[in-house]
Amino acid sequence: PAPAAGPPAPPPLPSALAVFVAVNGAQTGPHNADALKAMISRGELMTGSLVWKEGMAAWTEAKDVPEVAALFGTAPPPLPPQ
Known part of the structure; x- marks a missing residue:
């Protein structure tokens, strides 16, 4: 019988956002x-x-770049002017 295949290789790590x-x-x-x-x-x-x-x-608006747009839900909005 053929040897069993090993576990599949993990997917490559995403490149760092720059x-x-x-x-x-x-x-x-x-x-x-x-x-x-x-x-x-x-x-x-x-x-x-x-x-x-x-x-x-x-150059594109941040809201139209998925990797950047996703970050807007993770930070509070800026404070309104005093």
């Missing part, structure tokens, strides 16, 4: 997920902010 963000008209980054969450909590990164990551043809 996103550039336009802040006040200037390109910043690359930022990882933790840095992006901090930017969201400070109000520097919003759903309408332009972001870019490797493989994208053009």
Whole structure:
């Protein structure tokens, strides 16, 4: 009989998120997920902010990039102006 196949190989780890963000008209980054969450909590990164990551043809609004859009549910919204 043929030898039993071993367990399937685990899927490859997702590559670390490296996103550039336009802040006040200037390109910043690359930022990882933790840095992006901090930017969201400070109000520097919003759903309408332009972001870019490797493989994208053009700068795109954060809400239209799934990996970035998913982060908005994990941080509280910025405080309203006093």
